[in-house]
Structure formats: structure tokens, C-alpha cells
Amino acid sequence: MAHDWQPDFEQLVDEHQSMVFSLAWRMTGDRGLAEEIAQDVFLELDRNLGKIETAAHACFWLRRVAMNRSADALRRRRVRGMDLWVEMEDVHGVPAEDRGSPLSARLEQLLATLPEPQRAALVLRYQEDLTPEEIAATLEAPLATVKSHLQRGLKLLRAKAQNHLKEYVRGA
Amino acid sequence: MEDFERELRQAFERRPAPPGLKRRLMEKRRAQRPHRTVVFWQRLAASIVLAAVLAGGVVWRNLEERRKGEAARQQVLTALRITTRALNQMNTRLAAHGRAAQE
Numbered sequence: 181m182a183h184d185w186q187p188d189f190e191q192l193v194d195e196h197q198s199m200v201f202s203l204a205w206r207m208t209g210d211r212g213l214a215e216e217i218a219q220d221v222f223l224e225l226d227r228n229l230g231k232i233e234t235a236a237h238a239c240f241w242l243r244r245v246a247m248n249r250s251a252d253a254l255r256r257r258r259v260r261g262m263d264l265w266v267e268m269e270d271v272h273g274v275p276a277e278d279r280g281s282p283l284s285a286r287l288e289q290l291l292a293t294l295p296e297p298q299r300a301a302l303v304l305r306y307q308e309d310l311t312p313e314e315i316a317a318t319l320e321a322p323l324a325t326v327k328s329h330l331q332r333g334l335k336l337l338r339a340k341a342q343n344h345l346k347e348y349v350r351g352a
Numbered sequence: 353m354e355d356f357e358r359e360l361r362q363a364f365e366r367r368p369a370p371p372g373l374k375r376r377l378m379e380k381r382r383a384q385r386p387h388r389t390v391v392f393w394q395r396l397a398a399s400i401v402l403a404a405v406l407a408g409g410v411v412w413r414n415l416e417e418r419r420k421g422e423a424a425r426q427q428v429l430t431a432l433r434i435t436t437r438a439l440n441q442m443n444t445r446l447a448a449h450g451r452a453a454q455e
Contacts, residue, residue: 189381190374190378193374193377193378194374197369197373197374198366198367198368198369199366200369201367201369201370201373202366202367205367206364211370215369215370215373215376218369218373218377219373219376219377219380222377222381223377223380223381223384226381281363283359283363284362284363284364284365287359287360287363287364288363288364291364302360302364303364306357306360306361306363306364307364307365307366309361334356334357337360338356341356
């Protein structure tokens with residue numbers, strides 16, 4: 181079936197730059213690296229624009245490639261022996277308007293201490309509001325594995341929050 | 353747990369992209385465009401050269417087969433000529449031998 185939707189690269193950048201950047205930032209914890217990843221993801225989209233069939237497909241494609249590129253970047257970092265989040269404030273200096281509330285900042289820091297698969301599942305669940313089925317499709321992982329990562333990640337994050345964020349978290 | 357999940361949703365809201373990300377991205381994209389054009393022409397040229405080499409190979413093989421066929425035909429003709437000459441000589445001798453016997 182022929183589709184009427186015509187991808188407009190600039191419009192796709194406008195619509196999704198925040199999503200791609202936020203995914204990369206929360207996965208890597210490095211603002212500068214997240215911007216590089218976001219640029220690479222969009223340049224790859226530009227090269228594959230002909231294969232994108234719908235607006236929803238573009239969004240799904242961008243999420244998947246952003247997660248894959250972030251995982252690649254983390255792998256390269258591990259090889260170089262660099263620590264996640266440690267450099268963030270010192271090297272890239274987060275602008276005040278991007279810091280969010282103190283609770284958000286602390287939760288993001290705690291998120292960064294979770295194992296990568298759990299972090300990926302939680303970011304897609306709570307940033308992108310995806311269902312476990314959609315997360316499984318995005319990460320190309322079995323549904324049962326994703327559900328397990330979500331449960332364990334949430335439990336671990338909650339336990340960490342109880343220890344570190346008593347003054348912030350209601351009901352923790 | 354619902355309260356905590358609500359806190360997470362609020363904490364994990366999308367962050368705005370850095371100002372200038374789109375501008376830097378579009379500059380990178382423009383910078384890559386000529387490179388991609390060059391790569392396209394390089395690939396096209398390489399494809400043409402490859403196609404020419406393959407076509408040349410096919411033509412050469414056909415010519416070689418025809419040349420070998422012609423050489424084989426010449427060899428058969430030569431063999432036939434030699435055989436004809438030998439048979440003629442044999443005939444001549446037999447005829448001479450027949451005449452000698454009659455005399």
C-alpha cells in the first residue's frame with residue numbers, strides 16, 4: 181500500500197530532538213556525549229529517510245537507534261575505563277535551566293547507578309511512557325526479560341531512593 | 353509504589369535539547385552532503401569499470417572459444433587432407449600393382 185506521509189528531516193529534528201537527547205543523556209550521563217549521539221542518530225536518520233514509512237515509524241526508529249548508539253557509547257567508555265556521570269557536572273557544566281528539581285537530579289543520579297539493561301527499561305518506561313511490549317520491541321529483547329528488568333530496576337531504584345532521598349520521596 | 357512511579361514520571365520528563373543542537377546538526381549534514389555526492393560518483397565509476405571488465409571478459413571468452421573452434425576445424429581439415437593424400441597414394445600403388453600383375 182502506498183503511504184502519503186512524506187518525511188521532512190527538519191521537522192523530524194524539531195519534533196524529536198528533545199526525546200533523542202534526553203534518552204542519550206539519561207543512558208550515558210554525559211551531556212556532551214548525549215549531544216554527539218543525538219547528532220549521529222539524526223544523521224543516520226537522514227541517510228535512512230527513504231525507509232521511514234510513517235511518523236510513528238520515525239519515532240520508533242529514533243528511539244531504537246538512540247538506545248543502541250547510547251549502549252555503544254557506554255561500551256566504548258567501559259573499554260576506556262571512564263566512570264558514568266562522574267564527569268557530568270565538572271566537564272560539561274549543566275545549565276541551570278536544565279538541572280530540573282533537586283529530586284529529579286538526585287533520581288537521575290541514582291538511575292545512573294543501575295545496571296544498563298534496567299536503566300534502559302526504566303528510561304523508556306518513565307520518560308517515554310512505553311508499555312513493556314513497546315520497550316521489548318524497541319530494545320529487541322524478550323518481553324519477559326524486559327518485565328524482569330523493569331521490576332528489578334524499580335525495586336532497586338526505590339531501595340536506593342529510600343536510603344538517599346528520604347527528604348524528597350513521598351511514600352518511599 | 354504508585355507515588356514513587358509518579359515521582360519517576362515527573363523526574364524523567366524529557367529535557368529540552370541543548371540550544372543550537374539543530375543548527376550544528378544541519379551544518380554537519382550540509383558538510384556531509386558533498387562528501388556523499390563524491391562517494392556516489394566514486395561508486396558509480398567503480399561500478400562502470402567493473403561492468404566494463406566483466407563485459408570485456410565475456411567478449412574475450414567468446415572470441416577465444418571461436419579462435420579455438422577455428423583452430424580445431426583447421427586441424428581436422430589438415431588431417432582430412434593428409435588422409436586423402438595417403439588414400440590417393442595407396443590407390444595409385446594398388447592400381448600400379450594391379451597393372452603389373454595383369455602384365
